[in-house]
Amino acid sequence: MIEVTDIEKIYQMGGETVRALNKVSLTIQEGEFTSIMGPSGSGKSTLMNILGLLDRFDSGQYLLNGTDVSGLSDSELAGIRNKEIGFVFQSFNLMTRMNVLENVMLPLVYGKVPYKERRERAVDALEKVGLGDRLTHKTNEISGGQKQRVAIARAIVNRPSVLMADEPTGNLDSKTTQDIMRIFQDLNKEGTTIVMVTHEPEMAAYTKRIVHFRDGVIQKDKQLTPKELPK
Numbered sequence: 001m002i003e004v005t006d007i008e009k010i011y012q013m014g015g016e017t018v019r020a021l022n023k024v025s026l027t028i029q030e031g032e033f034t035s036i037m038g039p040s041g042s043g044k045s046t047l048m049n050i051l052g053l054l055d056r057f058d059s060g061q062y063l064l065n066g067t068d069v070s071g072l073s074d075s076e077l078a079g080i081r082n083k084e085i086g087f088v089f090q091s092f093n094l095m096t097r098m099n100v101l102e103n104v105m106l107p108l109v110y111g112k113v114p115y116k117e118r119r120e121r122a123v124d125a126l127e128k129v130g131l132g133d134r135l136t137h138k139t140n141e142i143s144g145g146q147k148q149r150v151a152i153a154r155a156i157v158n159r160p161s162v163l164m165a166d167e168p169t170g171n172l173d174s175k176t177t178q179d180i181m182r183i184f185q186d187l188n189k190e191g192t193t194i195v196m197v198t199h200e201p202e203m204a205a206y207t208k209r210i211v212h213f214r215d216g217v218i219q220k221d222k223q224l225t226p227k228e229l230p231k
């Protein structure tokens, strides 16, 4: 569970002060599927970087699954990040020299998981996203939608409690976007908490809640009835 209270993030730019987040409070329960929307510069990436433990904040409190993260060292943060958080980006960020399976096994290299179990868990994750038959393909031999599915498998292979996605379908066509959103819905149904930044109302419609940012504050926070899937 994510509990953020009165978070402030301030940037100093050539004598000017930018309040990227202005006392933001937000609670995201386990099992939620939340979209973060808002114009460019409204603080979405800043929030995602803080929630994902990639960046620190200036004041306020962040409890991640009950742990107050502000007192932790960088290496403690990295440890929690690797265990608890999966990331999916617009630009896939795959290792092009490795095959699909190797990409998904990569996050497990840092743990103490034996090879056989790493392989099994990576195959499981790839089957979940419908790529069980593409294990040995190089990532430059597959389509954009398949690349994003590899990236999703890589993000969930550690079984994180939260999946953070920043414009995950920004580079994909609308049919592929639908496929990806359904994968997110399935993962969410199985219990993964998902936080997704998007500009597209059509994508936000797949989620259960929309939080709108403007000028570093939450302008609107709306619960949704998730869209019925087309057959």
Ligand code: ADP
Pocket: 011, 012, 013, 018, 019, 020, 038, 039, 040, 041, 042, 043, 044, 045, 046, 047
């Ligand atoms: P969004 O993701 O909604 O486009 P950002 O979180 O990237 O918004 O940015 C929020 C505000 O903070 C903007 O005014 C942006 O220019 C500023 N900002 C973000 N990151 C930095 C940074 N590293 N240094 C200075 N200003 C920043």
Ligand code: ADP
Pocket: 040, 041, 045, 046
């Ligand atoms: P987005 O499409 O998510 O809004 P941006 O282009 O605003 O992305 O920002 C990309 C990255 O650059 C983010 O990590 C953000 O924190 C950083 N950034 C944004 N604005 C500034 C800025 N004025 N100075 C330095 N870094 C910035």
